[in-house]
Structure formats: structure tokens, C-alpha cells
Amino acid sequence: MKKTFVIFYSLIIYAVAQLVWWGYMLVAPHPRPLSMVLCEGSMFILVFTFGAINLHKAINKERKLQEQKKNFLLSVTHELKSPLASIKILLQTIQKRNLSREQVLDFIDKSLNDVERLDDMVENMLLASKIDNRSYSFPKASFNLSVLVDSIVNRLQITKCDCNQQIIDAEIEPKIEITGDKFALTSVVTNLIENAVKYSSPCSAVGVKLFSKDDKVFLEVADHGIGISDNEKTRIFDKFYRVGSEDTRNTKGTGLGLYIVKEVLDKHQASIRVRDNRPAGSVFEVVFG
Structure with a gap:
């Protein structure tokens, strides 16, 4: 996003500078050669077009990133709810029913598997965050x-x-x-x-x-x-x-x-x-x- 703003403000500064220059040329008492006017105009159109294309690409890239982040949040919500719901059902079953020891141990094993799944997910998000922030040193x-x-x-x-x-x-x-x-x-x-x-x-x-x-x-x-x-x-x-x-x-x-x-x-x-x-x-x- 920083690059997008740099391109945007650079284009604004360049456009203002060109407007000032063209205003000066219009009010100046000395006539300007046609070749100079065409050269300045062509350069303005070229630079502005180049900047507009790059700005469009940057905005489009940012839009896709925001869409991916939205999908990520939806996925995380679903990924967290699924094992939590499973653990809740298993524990409620143990609490409310008279189960044998073997059944209880089986339900506990299944709950622990879901806990490990949640733990893996949390570790992934924490590690990804540390990598992005460059706050993880990778001790070897x-x-x-x-x-x-x-x-x-x-x-x-x-x-x-x-x-x-x-x-x-x-x-x-x-x-x-x-x-x-x-x-x-x-x-x-x-x-x-x-x-x-x-x-x-x-x-x-x-x-x-x-x-x-x-x-x-x-x-x-x-x-x-x-x-x-x-x-x-x-x-x-x-x-x-x-x-x-x-x-x-x-x-x-x-x-x-x-x-x-x-x-x-x-x-x-x-x-x-x-x-x-x-x-x-x-x-x-x-x-x-």
C-alpha cells in the first residue's frame, strides 16, 4: 500500500508542476517553438499513462490481498469452530451419560486430537506473524x-x-x-x-x-x-x-x-x-x- 501512495502523490506533484509550466508558457511574452510544446505534451502523457497503469496494478493487487485476508478470517473462524464444537459435544457426552471407562478414554483421546489440531493452527498463525514482523530469529x-x-x-x-x-x-x-x-x-x-x-x-x-x-x-x-x-x-x-x-x-x-x-x-x-x-x-x- 505504501508503494501505491508514493505513485499517487508523485503523479499529483508532477501534474501540478506541469500545469504551472503550461500556465507560464501561455502567459509568457515570448512564443515557444511548436516542437517544444509537442515534446512537453508527449512527455506529460507518457509519464501520466505509466503512472496510471502502475497505480491501477497496485490498487488491484491491494484489492486481491484484502479479499484474501477476508477469506482467511472466514476460514480461521470455521477452522476454530469445528474442533471446539467437537470437543464440547464429547465433553458433554462424558458429563451427561454413564459411559464405560473405555468409552471415556476414547472420547478423551478424540478431544486431545482436536486440541492438538487447535494448537497447530495457533502455532501457525503466531509463526506467520513473527515471520512477517521479522521478530523471529530462527535459533539453530x-x-x-x-x-x-x-x-x-x-x-x-x-x-x-x-x-x-x-x-x-x-x-x-x-x-x-x-x-x-x-x-x-x-x-x-x-x-x-x-x-x-x-x-x-x-x-x-x-x-x-x-x-x-x-x-x-x-x-x-x-x-x-x-x-x-x-x-x-x-x-x-x-x-x-x-x-x-x-x-x-x-x-x-x-x-x-x-x-x-x-x-x-x-x-x-x-x-x-x-x-x-x-x-x-x-x-x-x-x-x-
């Missing part, structure tokens, strides 16, 4: 990435396969050590796996691979979901951007996950790319080193 230390990925897979793992559930197949090479910000990289792995689960069909497998090769560490997360078109592959890491149309999209999300992934990996001199899976879906490949 050596840690076992294999243990980290395994723990996240186990937490997100779904062992049953009924409606709306997936199975995560993991191939994790043991004892892979890297130096990085463990908290931020936890968010990276969590977001990639949760995205794969979210955009996969019910009961379709999600693949997670962690391995080292040629002094580099590779993390691959593959799904068999809706896939990503080529023109969207360059945009999915933008803040608030989500695949598909707002009118037809069925999946939940805030548009912050892949933005955080890209920003965190950039701070670790790591790369990420997305390619098509076969026969359907996407593969996200992260390379450290």
Missing part, C-alpha cells in the same frame, strides 16, 4: 530429524479407514542429524503432512519418506489427491493463497501452511519443489544441504 541447534518426523507421523497417523480417514505410509531412515530450528521445522513437517492428508481422497495412502543421499537430506511427502495445476505451482507458497476457487473449494485451511513452509526453509538454505504424482496427486520434495 543440532537435532535428530528422523525422530522428529517419526513423532509427527505417529501423531497424525490414522490407523482405521472409514469415511474421511487416510493412512500414512512412512519410510524414515534412522539417525539423520541436521542443524536447524527444531520448532520451525516441526511446523514445516506438520504442515506438509497435514496438507497431504487434507487434499487426499478418503482411505488413500499418504507417503512420507526421509533419507540421505550425496551428503544431502531429502524429505518427500506424496499424496494421491486432487493435484496442483502447473500455473498454480508457483503461487501455492504465497501468503493466504489456496488452490482452487473460493466458490467450489471443499477443503479447509487458512492459506498459511505452505507460506510458512517456504519461509522457514529459505531461512535454512533448504529448497522445496512440487511435482505431479502418478497417477494422481502431488509430491512435495524438501532438500537440506
Whole structure:
């Protein structure tokens, strides 16, 4: 928005200066050559047109950003209400009904899963805010990435396969050590796996691979979901951007996950790319080193 105001006020100053100059030329006693008048007029039209085009682009960009922010707020509201409603129902059921110990423990486990989902969402928003404000220093230390990925897979793992559930197949090479910000990289792995689960069909497998090769560490997360078109592959890491149309999209999300992934990996001199899976879906490949 700052750039928009700079362009706007620059155009105003230039237009006023040109009006003063042309006024002077009209009242000056000395006649001006026609070539000078045409040159000044052409320059005025050229600069004004250039500024107007850039101003239009800046305003249009700002409009799209405001629309994305509005969609983000609506998505966050829905994302928060869903697990909260689930937790409320589960706790009310425990409170009002005479359940067996096994049923109570099952309901508590489901409630804790919803709490973890809320916790992940809040951590995402806090981390995105710190990245935007440049208030996060990304403290780095050596840690076992294999243990980290395994723990996240186990937490997100779904062992049953009924409606709306997936199975995560993991191939994790043991004892892979890297130096990085463990908290931020936890968010990276969590977001990639949760995205794969979210955009996969019910009961379709999600693949997670962690391995080292040629002094580099590779993390691959593959799904068999809706896939990503080529023109969207360059945009999915933008803040608030989500695949598909707002009118037809069925999946939940805030548009912050892949933005955080890209920003965190950039701070670790790591790369990420997305390619098509076969026969359907996407593969996200992260390379450290």
C-alpha cells in the first residue's frame, strides 16, 4: 500500500508542476517553438499513462490481498469452530451419560486430537506473524530429524479407514542429524503432512519418506489427491493463497501452511519443489544441504 501512495502523490506533484509550466508558457511574452510544446505534451502523457497503469496494478493487487485476508478470517473462524464444537459435544457426552471407562478414554483421546489440531493452527498463525514482523530469529541447534518426523507421523497417523480417514505410509531412515530450528521445522513437517492428508481422497495412502543421499537430506511427502495445476505451482507458497476457487473449494485451511513452509526453509538454505504424482496427486520434495 505504501508503494501505491508514493505513485499517487508523485503523479499529483508532477501534474501540478506541469500545469504551472503550461500556465507560464501561455502567459509568457515570448512564443515557444511548436516542437517544444509537442515534446512537453508527449512527455506529460507518457509519464501520466505509466503512472496510471502502475497505480491501477497496485490498487488491484491491494484489492486481491484484502479479499484474501477476508477469506482467511472466514476460514480461521470455521477452522476454530469445528474442533471446539467437537470437543464440547464429547465433553458433554462424558458429563451427561454413564459411559464405560473405555468409552471415556476414547472420547478423551478424540478431544486431545482436536486440541492438538487447535494448537497447530495457533502455532501457525503466531509463526506467520513473527515471520512477517521479522521478530523471529530462527535459533539453530543440532537435532535428530528422523525422530522428529517419526513423532509427527505417529501423531497424525490414522490407523482405521472409514469415511474421511487416510493412512500414512512412512519410510524414515534412522539417525539423520541436521542443524536447524527444531520448532520451525516441526511446523514445516506438520504442515506438509497435514496438507497431504487434507487434499487426499478418503482411505488413500499418504507417503512420507526421509533419507540421505550425496551428503544431502531429502524429505518427500506424496499424496494421491486432487493435484496442483502447473500455473498454480508457483503461487501455492504465497501468503493466504489456496488452490482452487473460493466458490467450489471443499477443503479447509487458512492459506498459511505452505507460506510458512517456504519461509522457514529459505531461512535454512533448504529448497522445496512440487511435482505431479502418478497417477494422481502431488509430491512435495524438501532438500537440506
